[in-house]
Amino acid sequence: xxxxxxxxxxxxxxxxxxxxxxxxxxxxxxxxxxxxxxxxxxxxxxxxxxxxxxxxxxxxxxxxxxxxxxxxxxxxxxxxxxxxxxxxxxxxxxxxxxxxxxxxxxxxxxxxxxxxxxxxxxxx
Numbered sequence: 001x002x003x004x005x006x007x008x009x010x011x012x013x014x015x016x017x018x019x020x021x022x023x024x025x026x027x028x029x030x031x032x033x034x035x036x037x038x039x040x041x042x043x044x045x046x047x048x049x050x051x052x053x054x055x056x057x058x059x060x061x062x063x064x065x066x067x068x069x070x071x072x073x074x075x076x077x078x079x080x081x082x083x084x085x086x087x088x089x090x091x092x093x094x095x096x097x098x099x100x101x102x103x104x105x106x107x108x109x110x111x112x113x114x115x116x117x118x119x120x121x122x123x124x
Contacts, residue, residue, distance in 0.1 A: 005063050009071015017076045043080035047073050051084060 020042075021035035028034045047069060054065040073080045082105060089098040 002063065002066055005067040006071040006074075009067040010075035013072040013075025013077075015075075016072075040077050040079040043073055043077035044083040046076075047080035047084045048087075 017039050020039050021033075023035070024038055025033065025035035050065075050068050050073060053059050054062075054068060069081075082102075086098050086102050089095075089101060
C-alpha cells in the first residue's frame with residue numbers, strides 16, 4: 001500500500017510540475033527558467049508545511065506523509081527534499097555538513113549533468 005501511495009502522489013506531483021512550468025514560463029516570458037524556479041520555491045514552502053503537519057504534529061496517518069512528502073512533493077520537485085534535508089542538518093547543529101551538502105549538490109550536480117551531456121553527444 002505504501003508503494004501505491006507514493007506512486008499516485010508522484011504521478012500527481014509530476015503532472016502538477018509539468019503544468020505549472022508549462023503555464024508559468026511562457027506567461028512570464030523571461031529568458032530565465034522562471035517556471036522551474038517558482039515550482040522549486042513553492043515545493044520548498046510546501047514541504048516545510050507538510051513536514052510540520054504530517055511529521056511533527058501527525059495530524060494524519062503516516063501513509064499520508066508518504067503520499068504528500070515523498071509522492072506529491074517528490075514528483076513536484078526533488079529540490080524540496082534537498083531543502084528540507086539541508087535545513088534539518090542545519091537545525092541539528094551540523095552547519096558545516098549542511099553547507100557542504102548544498103555546495104557539493106549544486107556543483108557536482110552541474111558537473112555530472114555536463115559529463116552526461118558530453119558523453120552522450122559523443123556517443124550519438
